[in-house]
Amino acid sequence: AQSVTQLDSQVPVFEEAPVELRCNYSSSVSVYLFWYVQYPNQGLQLLLKYLSGSTLVKGINGFEAEFNKSQTSFHLRKPSVHISDTAEYFCAVGQETSGSRLTFGEGTQLTVNP
Amino acid sequence: GAGVSQTPSNKVTEKGKYVELRCDPISGHTALYWYRQSLGQGPEFLIYFQGTGAADDSGLPNDRFFAVRPEGSVSTLKIQRTERGDSAVYLCASSLSGGKQTQYFGPGTRLLVL
Numbered sequence: 001a002q003s004v005t006q007l008d009s010q011v012p013v014f015e016e017a018p019v020e021l022r023c024n025y026s027s028s029v030s031v032y033l034f035w036y037v038q039y040p041n042q043g044l045q046l047l048l049k050y051l052s053g054s055t056l057v058k059g060i061n062g063f064e065a066e067f068n069k070s071q072t073s074f075h076l077r078k079p080s081v082h083i084s085d086t087a088e089y090f091c092a093v094g095q096e097t098s099g100s101r102l103t104f105g106e107g108t109q110l111t112v113n114p
Numbered sequence: 115g116a117g118v119s120q121t122p123s124n125k126v127t128e129k130g131k132y133v134e135l136r137c138d139p140i141s142g143h144t145a146l147y148w149y150r151q152s153l154g155q156g157p158e159f160l161i162y163f164q165g166t167g168a169a170d171d172s173g174l175p176n177d178r179f180f181a182v183r184p185e186g187s188v189s190t191l192k193i194q195r196t197e198r199g200d201s202a203v204y205l206c207a208s209s210l211s212g213g214k215q216t217q218y219f220g221p222g223t224r225l226l227v228l
Contacts (some may be wrong), residue, residue: 004156032214042217043118043205044157051214090156100145100212101170104156 004093006105014113015083021076021108023091032089033074034092034102035065050074061085086112095100116140118220120206126226127196135191135223139208146189147217148181149205157205161188164212196227 025031032051036044048059055067059085065076074091088109092102119138127133139146144165149157159173163183169183178196183189192201203222209215 006156034216036219041221043221044207046216046218049216085118092156094214096213098217100147100162100164100209100217101159101173102147102157102217104149106154106156 002093002095002103004033004103004105005084005088006091008108009106010109010111011027012111012113013081016078016080019081019085019110021089021091023074023076023103023105024094025070025072025091027093027095029095031095033065033067035059035074035076036090036092036096036104037100038088038090039098039105042088047089048060049074078084081110081112083112083114085110118206118208118218120188120204120220120223122223123221124191124224124226126228128228129196129198131196131227133193133196133225135193135204135225137189137191137206137208137220139187139189139206140218141187143208143210143218144186145209145212145215145217146183146192148189149207151203151205151222153202161189162212169212193225197224198227201225201227 003114005024034049035047055110090107147164148160151157162170166186178194181191205222207217207219
């Protein structure tokens with residue numbers, strides 16, 4: 001079975017600072033990975049995804065993530081955050097042998113302070 | 115274009131009652147998913163439809179939960195004899211097809227069982 005661990009439940013940072021949100025997964029087979037963002041009282045919005053190929057993936061709003069198979073990680077990064085990036089971020093993993101279901105981590109609350 | 119919509123946005127019911135939650139997927143999407151998100155947790159998979167049929171219902175917690183998608187578009191999640199532990203946000207998502215396709219989420223239905 002697949003699982004996802006988001007190592008930090010809360011990450012406070014100052015505006016314009018860099019940020020990294022960590023995600024590790026466990027799976028015995030080939031996986032594909034997503035990062036979603038959830039703003040208050042809104043649905044999940046896709047930030048970026050890794051399906052195959054290049055391990056560095058760029059998404060919306062200046063975010064990027066790197067797939068590291070040897071470390072089973074898919075950390076999310078942004079070089080300079082804005083107040084508007086304050087939200088809950090979820091890492092999710094799918095695997096071809098599990099059909100189309102996604103397994104989500106517990107989320108990381110990013111709070112950007114002025 | 116229109117995204118995934120869910121109704122109602124909020125539902126308050128009493129323990130033991132029956133509830134129905136509705137999901138309208140993005141037009142043309144053949145795959146539809148239901149997830150449940152408890153407070154402070156990531157979404158948890160419930161069921162996946164491909165067309166009219168449930169391709170994977172392994173996430174349904176017990177036989178009080180049932181979902182249908184009779185015409186391959188709108189889906190209804192049905193919960194019988196609700197319990198306080200059923201209180202959560204119920205999320206619906208759709209994708210163009212199954213597999214690695216991006217899942218687009220609706221805003222959710224917040225269910226509170228008193």
